[in-house]
Amino acid sequence: MARRVHVELGERSYDIVIGRNIRIGTVLKQTGATGGLLVSDSNIDPVHGDACQAGLESIGLKVARLVIPAGEQSKSMTSLCRIYDRALELGLDRFSFMVALGGGMIGDLVGFAAATYMRGIALAQVPTSMLAMVDSSVGGKTGVNLEQGKNLVGSFYQPVEVAVDLALLETLPEREFVSGLAEVVKYGVIDDFELFELIEANVDGVLQRSGKLLEQIVARCCEIKAGIVSEDEREGGRRAILNFGHTFGHALENAEGYGRLLHGEALAVGMVYAAELSAWECGLPVDQKERRSKLLRSLGLPVSPADAGMTWNMLREKMTADKKTRASVPRFVLAEGIGSVIIGRTVSEEVLAEAFEVLVCRA
């Protein structure tokens, strides 16, 4: 039996359905839509495109396919225009739909295309990566990158349904799967100690992608994200706790060069850095700080910058460019303990640099 997690957002509410080999498109069908576009990337379409299309067609939804080259560089205005062109060629109108079958790249890109095509058409998210299942497919953040930076153009646009089919993970490369686990650990740290302990006690099972365990973990992450998004859809307040580890993580991802370090890998290092700051600034107990690093390490995630030549000055400069930075002063989400986080905290330059030195020594 599939699990269901409700995202309460008034008239924009929807359900996330989590299971194996689940049906896709039932809510799209209820919108009265008959035709649409299924967009995927060049790694995912060959392995999951046919089944997804067949599933949609089996309930009477006519659907054409479009394949975008895999990789973050495709989250671009060029790809966006390709989607609009294809939709127009097919004669899609205001009552048509789009399905995003893919990881966060496809989810963000197709989400933004659906948000803007004919001023907004129905969207279904079918996440295929671990990161997309527990994070990016839920909550409505969509967008594309510009040459000047990541996610600089976008909108909040909620899907009408999210179908999390865990069977799709079977083809996800190991490194991508492990990278997505960093987001899972993040939920444990910011909101749910039981989840943290569940992962800690079952590292092997998690890495083997064990059936029921994985379902339980993914469902819990979706519940946490759904709760946060329901409370603060547009990140005016509490939703910012989801940025735990991101200030440093984004700077590192950028400094190392996008693609060299996957998002979750950079996030893992960012969480270790945030924990270090939290110990200095708000009394996060040392044993809790160490437990986090140990868990990330045991999952195969990095806890220190990969590039041995990385200097504090390089990273500090990248932090200034972060969207959360105001007047060159970076802001952090810090933790007093599991489930108790502080948003928008500034930290002295000395502590920022000291915490970096501690991180480098862990390498």
Ligand SMILES: NC(=O)c1ccc[n+]([C@@H]2O[C@H](COP(=O)([O-])OP(=O)(O)OC[C@H]3O[C@@H](n4cnc5c(N)ncnc54)[C@H](O)[C@@H]3O)[C@@H](O)[C@H]2O)c1
């Ligand atoms: N909207 C949000 O709230 C949000 C949150 C976090 C991240 N993001 C965005 O998500 C993106 C990163 O997402 P991602 O890590 O999923 O990257 P991705 O979509 O690029 O997928 C990673 C790689 O895995 C492949 N892949 C995915 N699923 C597969 C499967 N089942 N089988 C085989 N290969 C598969 C992809 O082709 C790609 O090569 C970034 O653009 C980031 O900005 C968005």
